[in-house]
Amino acid sequence: MSTEEAKYLAINPNHPNAGIYSPAVVFGNVVYLSAKTSWIAPEPDDIRAATAYLLDQVEKELLNAGSSMHKVLKVIVYLRDMNDYVDMNEVYTGRFGKNAPARTTIESKLPRNSIVGFDVTAYL
Numbered sequence: 001m002s003t004e005e006a007k008y009l010a011i012n013p014n015h016p017n018a019g020i021y022s023p024a025v026v027f028g029n030v031v032y033l034s035a036k037t038s039w040i041a042p043e044p045d046d047i048r049a050a051t052a053y054l055l056d057q058v059e060k061e062l063l064n065a066g067s068s069m070h071k072v073l074k075v076i077v078y079l080r081d082m083n084d085y086v087d088m089n090e091v092y093t094g095r096f097g098k099n100a101p102a103r104t105t106i107e108s109k110l111p112r113n114s115i116v117g118f119d120v121t122a123y124l
């Protein structure tokens, strides 16, 4: 049994999902980010702009949690339409440093009809 406590990072109180989930949870030296989905992006229906924006948000959350894009272990990418795979990859490529994290990409319905979402796990 672990004696470690999880640390739940605070969500912006103005975020529409405040109170539902934490943006990040740290347990031991592992950081679990809540999925970032494109309804929060300024251009929510543009796959390239939304991908860039969400990966910027991922980077901010990781830095806030004491991690970084270079310490990402696993990414799950959710696409509403797998036809966006190439455009998403072109923006995604190179965002995580020299060693690309493990990744799974799934076509899926997403909250608020988002076109893309990123679920990231990293270490400290």
Ligand SMILES: CC(=[NH2+])C(=O)[O-]
Pocket (backbone or CB within 6 Å): 017, 021, 034, 035, 036, 037, 111
């Ligand atoms: C957007 C998100 N992370 C959720 O679970 O609704």
